[in-house]
Amino acid sequence: MPELAEVEYFRKCWDSGLGKRVTEVRCHPAARVFRGMKTKELTVALTGSRLLSSDAHGKQMIFRFENATLGVHLGMTGELRCEGYGFDPGKHDHLVLRQKTRTLVFSDPRLFGRLLFHQGPADPDWWTAQAPSVLSKEFSQATLAAFLLRRQRAPIKSILLMQQAFPGVGNWMADEILWQARISPTTLGGKIRDVGALWKTIRSVCRNALRIIGTDGSDPPTDWLFSHRWGRGGFCPRCGLDLERSPIGGRTTCWCPRCQER
DNA sequence: TCTCGTGTTTCTTG
DNA sequence: TCAAGAAACACGAG
Numbered sequence: 294m295p296e297l298a299e300v301e302y303f304r305k306c307w308d309s310g311l312g313k314r315v316t317e318v319r320c321h322p323a324a325r326v327f328r329g330m331k332t333k334e335l336t337v338a339l340t341g342s343r344l345l346s347s348d349a350h351g352k353q354m355i356f357r358f359e360n361a362t363l364g365v366h367l368g369m370t371g372e373l374r375c376e377g378y379g380f381d382p383g384k385h386d387h388l389v390l391r392q393k394t395r396t397l398v399f400s401d402p403r404l405f406g407r408l409l410f411h412q413g414p415a416d417p418d419w420w421t422a423q424a425p426s427v428l429s430k431e432f433s434q435a436t437l438a439a440f441l442l443r444r445q446r447a448p449i450k451s452i453l454l455m456q457q458a459f460p461g462v463g464n465w466m467a468d469e470i471l472w473q474a475r476i477s478p479t480t481l482g483g484k485i486r487d488v489g490a491l492w493k494t495i496r497s498v499c500r501n502a503l504r505i506i507g508t509d510g511s512d513p514p515t516d517w518l519f520s521h522r523w524g525r526g527g528f529c530p531r532c533g534l535d536l537e538r539s540p541i542g543g544r545t546t547c548w549c550p551r552c553q554e555r
Numbered sequence: 556t557c558t559c560g561t562g563t564t565t566c567t568t569g
Numbered sequence: 570t571c572a573a574g575a576a577a578c579a580c581g582a583g
Binding site: 369454 | 559563
């Protein structure tokens, strides 16, 4: 479930390769994750190149090497791992970067993820053109109010999934934000009564998820909706009522019909 | 065997 | 012309 915090966790999985040279690149060129990319150029550029730095923004990651830049989007089922040197890649390990004492692996069974490649001294457009983080100064109550005004007729659940305004917020995080803010997922963007409270909740859920999941991959506390929303059944951790589930904005949405009446 | 699904892009509809 | 919803992508899990 790679959303904001999980992406940060996966980014760190390659940290042990920082400053080290890539000795061998293996990839599955036909895999959908390479769409639009010349994998031969990627292989040539990364072989012998040192991994210099990495960053995560929303659901996008960037890995800067000496000779090239690699972008990683995990889609729904992608992941990054660090394995030992002698690691034998499986069929879903589409990009494998061998270093002297370890192997950096990008794996994605469903192939919804995407790898990007760039050569040049500056960071590429697909990195610099991203929307400001919801934790940045640029994401103000005024920008949130203006965005809601432009999306007056869409349910708030669908709006929170729009990456051009809320980079990194995915399905479970959107449900968590609405549950903590006590807003029904079906409320239309133009009907949000307290934009300031929603703004605060968006920031606190993202900040805490990054702190908890982004640090070591552990789960949020049990008084979050998170632990109760998966699968069937489940009770609201605040009032104990049965949770409801229904697709909103094309995604399974989970909410408490009592706590989130409006 | 069948249904479901954590994301994004593209197409269709209003 | 724009916004919102639906479909498609591919495959493992239940």
